[in-house]
Amino acid sequence: MKIRKRHLPPLNAIRAFEAAARHLHLGKAAEELSVTHGAVSKQIGNLEDHLGFPLFERAGNRLVLTERGRKLLAASNTALDQLGYAIARLDGAAVEGELRLSVPPAFGANWLIPRLAQFRKQAPALRLQLLASDRPEDALDKDVDLAVRFGKPVWRDCTVRLLAHVRYFPVCSPSLLNEPPGLATLGDLAFHTLLLDDPAGENWKRWLDHAGLRDAEAPNTIYFEDFAHILAAAREGLGLCLGDMITTGADLAAGRLVRPFEQSVEGLAAYFLIEPSVTSPAARLFADWLQAEMVSFVRNIH
Known part of the structure; x- marks a missing residue:
């Protein structure tokens, strides 16, 4: 009708x-x-x-x-x-007030914050609060105007925008390439430590299977609850972690991390922007800007 x-x-x-x-x-x-x-x-x-x-x-x-x-x-x-x-x-009025944004720590530090100055030009009078969380259950907390989460779209009674799918690939400190036992072949992974972002190491198992190493003997592992800690450990040479271009792209560009192997696997989760049912003009402005920035970023890495 x-x-x-x-x-x-x-x-x-x-x-x-x-x-x-x-x-x-x-x-x-x-x-x-x-x-x-x-x-x-x-x-x-x-x-x-x-x-x-x-x-x-x-x-x-x-x-x-x-x-x-x-x-x-x-x-x-x-x-x-x-x-x-x-x-x-x-009327030429500025977007004012306060915007509380909740994002995963690694997403905020490695992707969002380097781009925030661009948004600030659009709304210089807006007071931003950047809250760190990656828990799905608090994405719709009453103290949050917008939230970014990595996972599956489980939220109800709100607007959920898909920001980006990701592909995982191993990353590590350049020191692991240059010091014995090195990483010349996939088989060399058996002599290194894998840094896990899930206790059972399911993401690594999927990548190893994709790389043809299904029956490879499991190397040493360290599990980290916070992905930002995993990246810090990888930069320090403690082992290899699975990264993606959103969370590790800046480190790769700066040479702090390298990709020893080109194989990548599609992630089972994605980045989503969660908007409560009632949003402010400031929240909608930021949401539109964030989605446009991500679209441009994803287009440029493919």
Whole structure:
């Protein structure tokens, strides 16, 4: 069904609905909009009449969104944020306020921070808070505006954008190439330590299998819970780790790490950007910038 713009409900009705849906309380919505309780109720009633279906269910004094109401709330948030941002830009206003971004430590240190100065030019008045976490369960924490996570898309009631798939390959300090026993052949891996980012070493097993070393004897291993620690250990020559161009590209370019072998394997997980159901213009600006930066980065490494 195609709805023409002139057949859309009035903006005041959408604003009344969005406020009531966010608070799940007509009185709080009325206070926010500086109108009466009855005015909010009437706007929502007119909107439901216009659409032809209910947006709320009444449970005593509480409001509960219907399934269609939840969908309209998500669409309304996006539309109002976009409109507010567009008007601010037309008026020459800067994006201000605070943006709390949660990212994995290695992603932040090795990929994001070197690019942050570019974003700061777009929003110099914005106060950024960069929080370090790679736990899937706190990606939608109430104190977080946006989150980047490496894993599988398990989050619900939010917007999840795919940022990038990755391919794994071994990386190590140049010293491991230059000192005995060296790394001239794949068989030399048996004399080195493998640095693990999962306790069972499943990622290494997948790479070894891909490289034709399924039956190779397992060398010494060290497990690290934090991938940033794995990279630090690899730079110090403690062993080899599996890296990707997002987290190890800067080290490879600077010569701090090298690729002893060219074989790579597709990762089972990917980088995702998680946006809560309610986002600010600043969060949407950053999310769009981050996605564009990643698209450009991935294009340039292929």
